[in-house]
Structure formats: C-alpha cells, structure tokens
Amino acid sequence: MDKGVEAVDRALTILSALQAQQRLLTLHELAQVTGYYKSTILRLVASLEKFGYLRRQKDGRYQLGPACAQLALAHGATVSLKDVLQPAIRDLAETCHETVSFYIRDGKNRVCQFRQNSQRAIRHHVDEGDRLPLDRGAAGLVLLAFDGRTGKRFDQIRREGYAVTLGERDPDAAAISAPVFDASDELIGALTISGLRSRFTADAIRQLTKALLRTVSKLEAELGYTANKESQLQDRASRQRAE
Numbered sequence: 352m353d354k355g356v357e358a359v360d361r362a363l364t365i366l367s368a369l370q371a372q373q374r375l376l377t378l379h380e381l382a383q384v385t386g387y388y389k390s391t392i393l394r395l396v397a398s399l400e401k402f403g404y405l406r407r408q409k410d411g412r413y414q415l416g417p418a419c420a421q422l423a424l425a426h427g428a429t430v431s432l433k434d435v436l437q438p439a440i441r442d443l444a445e446t447c448h449e450t451v452s453f454y455i456r457d458g459k460n461r462v463c464q465f466r467q468n469s470q471r472a473i474r475h476h477v478d479e480g481d482r483l484p485l486d487r488g489a490a491g492l493v494l495l496a497f498d499g500r501t502g503k504r505f506d507q508i509r510r511e512g513y514a515v516t517l518g519e520r521d522p523d524a525a526a527i528s529a530p531v532f533d534a535s536d537e538l539i540g541a542l543t544i545s546g547l548r549s550r551f552t553a554d555a556i557r558q559l560t561k562a563l564l565r566t567v568s569k570l571e572a573e574l575g576y577t578a579n580k581e582s583q584l585q586d587r588a589s590r591q592r593a594e
Contacts, residue, residue, distance in 0.1 A: 361395055377411060378393070402418060403416045403417050432539070436464075437465055440466070447544055448470070451544055451545075452466045452490070453540050454543060487516075487520040493514045493543075496514070517548055518548050524547065525548040527551075529563050539574075544559050
C-alpha cells in the first residue's frame, strides 16, 4: 500500500489541527497539537500560506486561509444530497429493521423527501412526497425546534439533539428524529426512524437513537459539516433562548 508523501501528510495534519481546535493557534500550540518540531512546521506553513490554505495574524497566531473555504464551497457544489442521503437511509433501515425517512419543511407541513420502508411484514408506511403535519410527530418537532420555535419541549429537543414521539400522530406508530446540517451550518432536514409503537421499548429507543445519531454524524461529515455536534447544539439552544 502507498504510504503517501510525508510532507503532504504533515501539511494536512497542520490544517486538520486548526480545524479541530476551531481557534487560532500559535506556533508553540501547533507543535504541541501535532507533535512536530517548530522548524518543521515553519517550513510547511510557508507553502500553505503561499497557496492560501493558512493565514498568519500579526500576533503570530495561525488560522485556516480562504482557500479552505473555497474548497468547502466546491465540495458542497459537487455533492448531490440525494446521492449522500439515499445510501445512508438504506443502510440505517437494514441495520435497525425499521422504516427510515428524511423530512424537509414546506410551510406548515413536512414532506417526506427520501424513504426506505422496513422489510418487516407489519411496518410504518409513508411514501416519498407525502405531506404530514409539522406540529405532530418527531420529525416535525425537530424541524420546528431547529427553526427557532420556543417552549420547554423545543428547548429539550435542541439540548438533546433529537426527538422521540410515541403515538403522537398515529396511536400505533412511534418515531425518533434528529436534525441534519450542511457545511454552512444550515438545517437541511430531519432524519427519522419510525415503526410500530409496540416495538419501541425503552431499550429499543436507546439502541435506535444511537444508530440514528451515528448515521447523522456520518452524513454531516460527508456534507462538509465539521463543528463539534454537542457544543454546536448547545450554542444554538443558547442563542435561540436569548432571541
């Protein structure tokens, strides 16, 4: 297997360190985070600055340069939402053996944009393109919560990062839903697992929630969303409570 080019690996490690820390770093801090000698970092940052991937402030601290933002925009322009979402939805449905859907908001309703129905004989069935109420069901609550709706229930959804409903829209159905954000930190929809209420025991809800959030994290990484999810959700909740 090709081990790659060491200089390129080190340069990308520096960029990754700045991205992960989400703040400006001094030369000393970069050395601590990457484990590289300062002399090595100085040689690499010279090239990164030249091509716009790194920027050095007057106080000596480093930050990601405009070329990184341009790459992110180019990535977003070439990524098809359908191509990213559909395989993830199919995989999650096969893993959890329940129906998986992706909903977007359309006025006072939510629309099922993508869907993979469970292979179980008895299942929760909705077709792509179906319109459902926005104020009932886990997906609708998530879309409202992360669109700024106020109230204790929505505060809790923003704090926890997902919603669970049992028989709210349909007395025999249950659902778990979580928001999905893109590279611009914009809400693009709600990924949802749904099924018969009788199957959504406390233990099943815990396992399904873990699977759902894992899939959301993978989706957002592919879409270019790189912020720390837990802290970002808390920041959003704080901002929205303050508004």
